[in-house]
Amino acid sequence: MEHRQIRVLLEEAEVQRRLGNHRGATELAQRALTIDPDHAQAHAALAAILLDARRLTGAGIEARTALALDANDPFIHRVAAAVLIAERKLDDAWAHCLIALEGPAPAPEAFVLAARVRALQGETAHARELLHEALAIDAAHVGALTQLARLELAGGERDEAARLIALALEADPVDPGAHLAAGTIDLARGDAVSAEHHARFVLGLDATDRDALVLWAAIQARRSWLLGAWWRWNMWMSQRDDRRQIALMIGAFVAVRIAVIVADALDLDGLSRVLSLSWLGLCAYTWVAPGMFRRMVARSLDRVRLDPDF
Amino acid sequence: MSYQIADEPVETSLRGYVVRPSMPLLATMVAGAWLAWPWFAFNAIAMGSPTRRKEIALCAAAFAGTAVLGAIVLALFDAGILPAGAPVQLAVLGVVAFKLAISYHISAVQSRTFHVYEYYGGPVRAAGRILGAAVLARGFVIGLVDHPLWIIIVAGGIPGGHAGLWGW
Numbered sequence: 001m002e003h004r005q006i007r008v009l010l011e012e013a014e015v016q017r018r019l020g021n022h023r024g025a026t027e028l029a030q031r032a033l034t035i036d037p038d039h040a041q042a043h044a045a046l047a048a049i050l051l052d053a054r055r056l057t058g059a060g061i062e063a064r065t066a067l068a069l070d071a072n073d074p075f076i077h078r079v080a081a082a083v084l085i086a087e088r089k090l091d092d093a094w095a096h097c098l099i100a101l102e103g104p105a106p107a108p109e110a111f112v113l114a115a116r117v118r119a120l121q122g123e124t125a126h127a128r129e130l131l132h133e134a135l136a137i138d139a140a141h142v143g144a145l146t147q148l149a150r151l152e153l154a155g156g157e158r159d160e161a162a163r164l165i166a167l168a169l170e171a172d173p174v175d176p177g178a179h180l181a182a183g184t185i186d187l188a189r190g191d192a193v194s195a196e197h198h199a200r201f202v203l204g205l206d207a208t209d210r211d212a213l214v215l216w217a218a219i220q221a222r223r224s225w226l227l228g229a230w231w232r233w234n235m236w237m238s239q240r241d242d243r244r245q246i247a248l249m250i251g252a253f254v255a256v257r258i259a260v261i262v263a264d265a266l267d268l269d270g271l272s273r274v275l276s277l278s279w280l281g282l283c284a285y286t287w288v289a290p291g292m293f294r295r296m297v298a299r300s301l302d303r304v305r306l307d308p309d310f
Numbered sequence: 311m312s313y314q315i316a317d318e319p320v321e322t323s324l325r326g327y328v329v330r331p332s333m334p335l336l337a338t339m340v341a342g343a344w345l346a347w348p349w350f351a352f353n354a355i356a357m358g359s360p361t362r363r364k365e366i367a368l369c370a371a372a373f374a375g376t377a378v379l380g381a382i383v384l385a386l387f388d389a390g391i392l393p394a395g396a397p398v399q400l401a402v403l404g405v406v407a408f409k410l411a412i413s414y415h416i417s418a419v420q421s422r423t424f425h426v427y428e429y430y431g432g433p434v435r436a437a438g439r440i441l442g443a444a445v446l447a448r449g450f451v452i453g454l455v456d457h458p459l460w461i462i463i464v465a466g467g468i469p470g471g472h473a474g475l476w477g478w
Contacts, residue, residue, distance in 0.1 A: 055422075058426070061317070250410055250411050261400055
């Protein structure tokens with residue numbers, strides 16, 4: 001009886017997760033774990049929900065708990081790999097992908113996840129192979145087609161990327177991931193109007209979808225060179241973990257200060273002043289730009305929300 | 311009793327005083343460590359952060375680490391190994407880099423809980439006035455003790471924050 005109740009709660013949690021209702025999904029998984037705190041799949045399901053909600057600390061703890069309770073379930077290894085990818089621990093993620101790929105009939109999702117790891121490790125040829133293996137199991141697998149399209153885009157093959165994403169959208173016309181990839185490809189091809197259409201579609205499904213907001217912001221960033229520069233810098237930094245971000249910022253600060261101290265020691269007052277003022281200007285810009293950019297994006301989103309067709 | 315997720319903050323009576331972790335971080339730069347690190351520790355407690363022990367330990371380590379590094383710089387200077395001028399300024403810059411790095415790290419750790427705290431509708435207080443008052447009080451605090459080690463520990467990370475040191 002309890003097991004059936006847990007299964008129903010987890011199924012409903014998964015539905016809510018797919019709808020972007022992270023809080024509702026979290027509460028359902030919590031209810032399942034209140035009934036049985038040692039239910040490995042419930043911990044894994046909660047980890048997947050927390051990962052979607054960008055709660056990496058909680059997701060990591062739940063994934064490790066699930067693994068400690070059941071180290072043989074491929075689903076749990078897939079969730080653990082996804083969490084580790086988000087933490088940029090790619091070697092550990094790959095180890096879990098290998099376990100998820102073991103067995104007589106691995107799920108296409110396991111190949112897609114493994115391809116993500118290999119792509120992030122720079123092994124794009126292997127990533128392509130894995131995605132083709134997923135497509136050999138299911139030729140219309142939207143996740144595999146979408147990721148293959150993103151790989152082609154990264155390799156500069158925009159037309160091939162567009163062809164693949166069209167296949168993905170044909171297989172599932174409402175898949176948010178496929179729409180976001182289609183928007184990214186359109187933006188790369190210079191078609192901001194079509195990109196905006198795809199972003200709007202996903203925002204219509206879930207107005208808080210992080211990736212849709214990122215795409216939307218990327219489209220808006222094209223409209224202002226000054227704020228676009230901050231956006232590109234921000235995106236470049238966000239691909240790095242906390243430690244690298246801190247090291248980069250402190251490194252830049254120390255380099256400028258060393259240059260100022262050396263310029264002062266050599267009586268190069270002009271250079272010292274230029275360096276100090278440039279640094280001050282950069283600090284002011286990085287302090288002010290995020291707020292201005294957020295206001296610009298919020299205004300554009302308000303226009304969308306007020307649109308009667310939305 | 312519902313299952314408690316490990317990253318969820320617990321309820322405290324000090325929730326009305328929680329600020330964004332970027333505020334104590336900014337205080338490190340414009341006001342000084344004398345305010346920033348105790349503020350980080352208080353914020354961790356007020357938020358009911360599940361990592362508050364780690365955050366408080368990091369604040370204590372920041373003070374201790376800065377004191378040790380500062381004492382080493384002063385000892386090298388007193389022994390004549392570190393000449394006055396650019397060499398001593400570069401050495402103090404190393405200490406400043408340590409202070410900023412550990413402050414960024416505390417901020418990153420605290421931000422993880424803060425996002426969850428904010429997600430569940432926790433109140434957040436604006437801290438502009440506190441920062442403004444702290445900038446004004448900075449000179450007074452730095453002048454409380456007439457010793458270079460005190461300046462190294464409590465001063466901020468901005469250029470000129472250690473101005474009192476260069477005359478020494």
